[in-house]
Amino acid sequence: MMAERNASMAISARGLCRCFGTRAAVHDVNLELRRGEVLGFLGPNGAGKTTIMRMLTGNLTPSSGTVEICGIDLLGKPREAKACIGYLPEIPPLYRELTVNEYLRFAARLHRVHSAKIHSALAKVTQRCGLSSTGDRLIGSLSKGYQQRVGIAQAIIHDPEVIILDEPTAGLDPNQIREIRTLIRDLAAERSVILSTHILSEVDNVCDRVQIVHEGRTVLDEYMERLKQKGTNLEESFAHFTKNHATS
Amino acid sequence: MIFVVAHKELKILFGSPLAWVILALAQLVLTWVFLAHLDTFLEIQPQLIRIANPPGITESIVAPSFALAAIVLLMTTPLLTARLIAEERRNHTLSFLISAPISITDIVLGKFLGLMIFLSVVIALAAALSLSLLAGGTLDFGLLLSNIIGLLLIAACFASLGLYISCLSAQPAVAGAGTLGILLGLWVMDNVAGEEDGITRSFSLLAHYENFNRGIIDTFGLAYFALFILIFLILSIRRLDGEGLYD
Numbered sequence: 001m002m003a004e005r006n007a008s009m010a011i012s013a014r015g016l017c018r019c020f021g022t023r024a025a026v027h028d029v030n031l032e033l034r035r036g037e038v039l040g041f042l043g044p045n046g047a048g049k050t051t052i053m054r055m056l057t058g059n060l061t062p063s064s065g066t067v068e069i070c071g072i073d074l075l076g077k078p079r080e081a082k083a084c085i086g087y088l089p090e091i092p093p094l095y096r097e098l099t100v101n102e103y104l105r106f107a108a109r110l111h112r113v114h115s116a117k118i119h120s121a122l123a124k125v126t127q128r129c130g131l132s133s134t135g136d137r138l139i140g141s142l143s144k145g146y147q148q149r150v151g152i153a154q155a156i157i158h159d160p161e162v163i164i165l166d167e168p169t170a171g172l173d174p175n176q177i178r179e180i181r182t183l184i185r186d187l188a189a190e191r192s193v194i195l196s197t198h199i200l201s202e203v204d205n206v207c208d209r210v211q212i213v214h215e216g217r218t219v220l221d222e223y224m225e226r227l228k229q230k231g232t233n234l235e236e237s238f239a240h241f242t243k244n245h246a247t248s
Numbered sequence: 249m250i251f252v253v254a255h256k257e258l259k260i261l262f263g264s265p266l267a268w269v270i271l272a273l274a275q276l277v278l279t280w281v282f283l284a285h286l287d288t289f290l291e292i293q294p295q296l297i298r299i300a301n302p303p304g305i306t307e308s309i310v311a312p313s314f315a316l317a318a319i320v321l322l323m324t325t326p327l328l329t330a331r332l333i334a335e336e337r338r339n340h341t342l343s344f345l346i347s348a349p350i351s352i353t354d355i356v357l358g359k360f361l362g363l364m365i366f367l368s369v370v371i372a373l374a375a376a377l378s379l380s381l382l383a384g385g386t387l388d389f390g391l392l393l394s395n396i397i398g399l400l401l402i403a404a405c406f407a408s409l410g411l412y413i414s415c416l417s418a419q420p421a422v423a424g425a426g427t428l429g430i431l432l433g434l435w436v437m438d439n440v441a442g443e444e445d446g447i448t449r450s451f452s453l454l455a456h457y458e459n460f461n462r463g464i465i466d467t468f469g470l471a472y473f474a475l476f477i478l479i480f481l482i483l484s485i486r487r488l489d490g491e492g493l494y495d
Contacts, residue, residue, distance in 0.1 A: 054492075057347045061492035083349035093344030095256075097263045109252045110348040154344070 009071065010035050010162045010192035011056060016065035018051055025051045027216040028065075033162065038188040040203035040224075041196040043213040044242050049196050050090055052213065053166050056194070057087040070161050083112065086160035090167055092151025096140030100131055100150055103139055104157055111158035121157055129153040129183065145176040152180065156187065163193045169202065181206060200234050210234065214242045249350045253358025254365065261328070261366055270327065274320050274370050281316050282377050285309045306388035310378040314395040315461050317374045318454065321367065321403050322431050328366065329410025330424030332359050333488070337418045342491070352488045356481060360404075360411055367403040371396060391463040398460025401473040405453055406431060408480035415487040 011033040018026040026048045033039050043049045054060040056067055058078050067074040069081040095103055101122065108118045126132050129149040134142060139150060148168065155163055165184070169177045177199075185206050187193060197203060203210055203224075210227070212220040219241040227234065261267045289308050296302040336342040345355050375396055381387060410427040417423040438452035449455045453476070456469040 054343070057343075059343045059346050059492055079349045079351065082347060085347065087343075087347045089340060089343050091340040093339070093341040095260060095339070095341060097260045098256075102259065106252070106256050107344075107348075110249075110345070110350060112349060 008035060009033065009068065010037070011194070012068045012071075013052075013056060014066050016052060016055055016067070017063045018048075018055060018060065019063050025216050026055070026062075029213065029216070029218050031056070031211065031218075033192050033194060035161075035192050036188075036190075037209060038184075038193045038195060038207045040207035040210040041194055041213070042198075042200070042203065042210060042238060047213045047242075048216040049213060050166060051216075053087075053164055053194070053196060054089075057085055057164060058082055059089075083158075084161040086155035086158065086163045088151045088155040088163075088165045088168055090170070092147055093154075094139045094147055094150060096138065099136050099138055100126070100142070100153075101135040103150065104153055107154040108157045111160075113158050121159070125153045125157045128156075128186070130179065145172050148172060148176070148180070152183065161191060163187055163191055165193065166196045167198070168195070169197065169199065177202075200238060204234055212238060212241055249354040250358045250361060253345075253350075253355055254362035257332075257359055257362025258365060261362070266327065267366065270324050271370065271373070274317075274324060275373050277320055278313060278317055278374055278377060282309065282313045285312050286381075304388055305381055305385050306378075306391045309381065310387070310392055311395060311461055311463075313377065314374065314399055315458075317371070317399055318402055318457055318461075319435075321370065321399070321406060322435060323428070324370075325363075325367070325403065325406035325410055326424045326427035326431065328363060329407055329414055329427055330420040331414070332363065332411050333414040333484075334417045334420040334423040338420065346488075346491065352485050356411065356484045356488060360407060360481060363407045363411070364404060367407065368400065371399050371403065374399070388463075394460050394463045394465050397465065398457050398469075401460070401470075401477075402453060402457045405473055405476045405480075408477045408484070412480040412484045412487070415484045 009032055011031060013029070013031040016026055016029045016031070017024065029048075029052060031039075031052065041049055041053075051060065055062045055065075056069075056074075058074055058081070061075070067081075070084045072081040072084070074081040095106075098106070104122055104125065105118060108121055109115070113121050126135055129152055131146070131149055131153060134146060139147060142150070148171075152165070152168060155165065168184070169180050172180065181202060184193060184195060188206060195202070195207060207224055209223050210220065211218060220237060224234075227237070286309055289305060333342065336345065346352075375392070378387065378392055406427075409430065410423070413427045413430070414420070414423040417426070434453050437448055438454040440448065450472075453473075456472050459466055459469050
């Protein structure tokens with residue numbers, strides 16, 4: 001029964017803790033992502049969002065707690081679990097010396113996309129992220145917006161079950177933000193997404209559920225619909241939950 | 249997966265001027281010394297003929313060139329190993345490799361293999377230089393082969409050590425300087441040890457290479473090189489495996 005329930009979860013993380021030296025950056029955080037759900041992950045700077053995301057993607061070992069990706073234990077079977085994830089870190093991990101196509105082909109091979117399917121996967125993802133005309137350019141010569149798109153493209157090229165995006169719209173102009181938001185909404189139609197951001201309207205726009213962390217703890221975990229039913233504004237609750245704790 | 253990583257390494261390496269500059273400079277130095285030895289040999293050849301068992305061209309030209317090639321590699325490998333992991337860390341691409349469904353062993357071995365393929369090109373060029381002597385004489389292929397094997401092994405030692413030092417740092421320059429320092433230390437150790445057999449001599453990389461240089465492939469040397477490479481590769485894997493723990 002338990003296993004069945006977990007298998008229907010895209011991500012199930014329980015009791016995540018992480019200490020850096022004596023400082024606890026993340027303290028007993030639970031995070032659940034159902035399949036096909038978009039979770040908005042909010043919190044002030046330094047709240048532990050990035051730390052949590054790095055633990056979910058296997059980049060950081062939790063001090064305690066468990067992470068299951070699509071029912072597979074991340075610490076026990078890292079390779080199988082990581083195959084289900086597409087991850088865009090805060091700073092897109094790009095090789096400036098490679099062209100966009102070379103880089104994406106490498107990303108596909110690294111994620112074990114079958115060599116016969118790489119060509120179609122590449123065509124699909126460049127079309128989706130609006131990179132068709134920049135395929136032969138060096139990543140280092142692209143603008144920030146295009147680099148961000150390449151970052152998203154590498155996260156989705158292997159068609160993962162779960163997509164984790166850490167501030168995908170940071171530093172982009174309004175048009176680019178709108179394009180990327182549309183892209184995320186497209187992705188959300190078929191996949192589960194965790195979206196970390198500082199822009200509250202973005203969460204309002206694309207997310208089904210919101211989780212706010214503050215000082216390494218979860219302070220709010222609620223469906224957007226229910227928030228709207230209660231008539232609470234996201235901005236107010238964000239200010240309420242993150243200020244309150246800062247003064248207490 | 250090892251080959252995928254190695255392929256990427258080579259692509260980035262040859263995409264930068266560094267690889268070409270190193271190849272050109274190494275070849276320039278080697279050719280210079282090679283020609284100097286060839287010149288000396290031609291000068292003393294008339295006297296050599298009078299000796300009962302004169303040294304051949306392989307012994308008097310190829311072997312000294314290969315001895316120098318080891319020093320050239322000692323100086324250049326740190327430049328190449330420095331960026332292996334440290335630069336991935338600095339450019340935030342290490343998380344890209346770690347998030348991918350591949351093991352740390354694949355990453356480390358892929359990077360090592362990529363670098364070894366590049367170093368093999370340097371060694372192949374040195375070997376081609378020696379083969380050019382066939383135009384005017386015959387070569388002792390046994391001695392040449394032993395030199396090539398020795399050079400490959402010592403290059404692998406430099407590469408594995410450099411790879412490990414690169415795992416420890418987020419600054420390519422620091423990793424490069426550290427590796428160069430250690431390698432120079434090992435070289436000095438060899439000079440201090442002198443000719444007599446001692447414990448320092450048993451631990452010196454270049455002293456073991458000297459045997460290969462003279463055409464002696466001994467199991468002690470082979471075992472020493474293999475252990476050296478293995479230890480630093482395992483240390484690199486362990487260091488990167490713990491990446492998420494210490495960060």
